[in-house]
Amino acid sequence: MPAVIISIDDFKERIEGYSPEHAGEFHVRSAKMADQEFDKIVKDSTFGRVIFLAGGSASGKTEYLHTYLLGENAIIFDSTFSTTEGAGIKIEKARKYCKETELHFIIPDDIKRAFTAFLGRERKFDDKVFYTTHSHSRSTLLWIINNYPEVDIKLIESYYKINELRYKEIQLQNRKSMLEYIKSIQYDIDEIVKKVV
Amino acid sequence: MTKKELKPKNPNNNYLKSYSKAIKRGQKIQQVFPHRDGWAVKKISADKASNVFVNKESAIAKASEIARNQRTEVLIYNRDGKISKRILCGAK
Numbered sequence: 001m002p003a004v005i006i007s008i009d010d011f012k013e014r015i016e017g018y019s020p021e022h023a024g025e026f027h028v029r030s031a032k033m034a035d036q037e038f039d040k041i042v043k044d045s046t047f048g049r050v051i052f053l054a055g056g057s058a059s060g061k062t063e064y065l066h067t068y069l070l071g072e073n074a075i076i077f078d079s080t081f082s083t084t085e086g087a088g089i090k091i092e093k094a095r096k097y098c099k100e101t102e103l104h105f106i107i108p109d110d111i112k113r114a115f116t117a118f119l120g121r122e123r124k125f126d127d128k129v130f131y132t133t134h135s136h137s138r139s140t141l142l143w144i145i146n147n148y149p150e151v152d153i154k155l156i157e158s159y160y161k162i163n164e165l166r167y168k169e170i171q172l173q174n175r176k177s178m179l180e181y182i183k184s185i186q187y188d189i190d191e192i193v194k195k196v197v
Numbered sequence: 198m199t200k201k202e203l204k205p206k207n208p209n210n211n212y213l214k215s216y217s218k219a220i221k222r223g224q225k226i227q228q229v230f231p232h233r234d235g236w237a238v239k240k241i242s243a244d245k246a247s248n249v250f251v252n253k254e255s256a257i258a259k260a261s262e263i264a265r266n267q268r269t270e271v272l273i274y275n276r277d278g279k280i281s282k283r284i285l286c287g288a289k
Binding site for chain 1: 199207212216218219223230241242274278279
């Protein structure tokens with residue numbers, strides 16, 4: 001059975017009057033629609049697995065999904081996980097319905113490249129969205145590793161070579177070394193701004 | 198820590214192509230930002246500013262001229278490094 005994909009960006013396109021130039025104005029509504037869809041599917045479907053995708057804007061999450069995950073027998077939620085509250089609610093829902101939970105977290109090797117893609121894509125958002133999602137998704141990841149030991153976390157590095165987006169899995173010996181690595185890549189918003197200017 | 202290359206299961210899909218297009222479009226964007234000698238104009242993908250002007254208006258005018266010719270846009274930055282204004286110049 002192919003994966004069921006729940007994507008906030010896909011829901012934007014279903015809202016009347018949507019235009020990519022004003023994508024930011026449709027985000028709250030589309031996120032709510034995606035949350036409702038997730039609640040329904042996680043409760044009703046027979047899938048035993050949920051894969052959450054997370055990471056900052058334009059880090060390559062959706063591209064990763066369509067390159068590697070379409071054949072997975074799972075519910076896939078394409079998000080950023082910019083808040084611990086939102087992430088926690090979804091993980092708890094998956095736990096409530098006895099789903100195995102994975103988090104695939106996408107980290108761009110070059111945050112400036114991700115910012116260039118963010119600015120160049122058709123869906124336009126305020127630049128604050130970029131800084132916030134790249135900063136807060138990393139702190140959410142740290143929070144998840146500390147609070148949800150049952151969540152299987154995969155760290156995926158995106159990189160851009162010969163005009164193509166590619167991926168590597170970052171492999172660490174154990175959860176403790178993963179925790180240390182995640183701590184080392186925490187940045188506040190001002191640090192993200194400095195990295196892309 | 199080791200890094201393992203992931204072989205694409207679905208290579209050359211439209212999402213990967215769109216990402217490459219976004220990067221190409223993004224690389225052409227002109228930036229106007231504070232410089233020690235005034236205000237600089239720089240293409241995002243360039244290492245150095247193409248022009249530096251004493252006043253901000255002249256820098257914006259130059260960046261807009263380049264952006265019009267290249268069908269891209271201009272980003273004007275504050276001193277804190279955040280974008281204060283975005284000017285579309287027939288960008289597609």
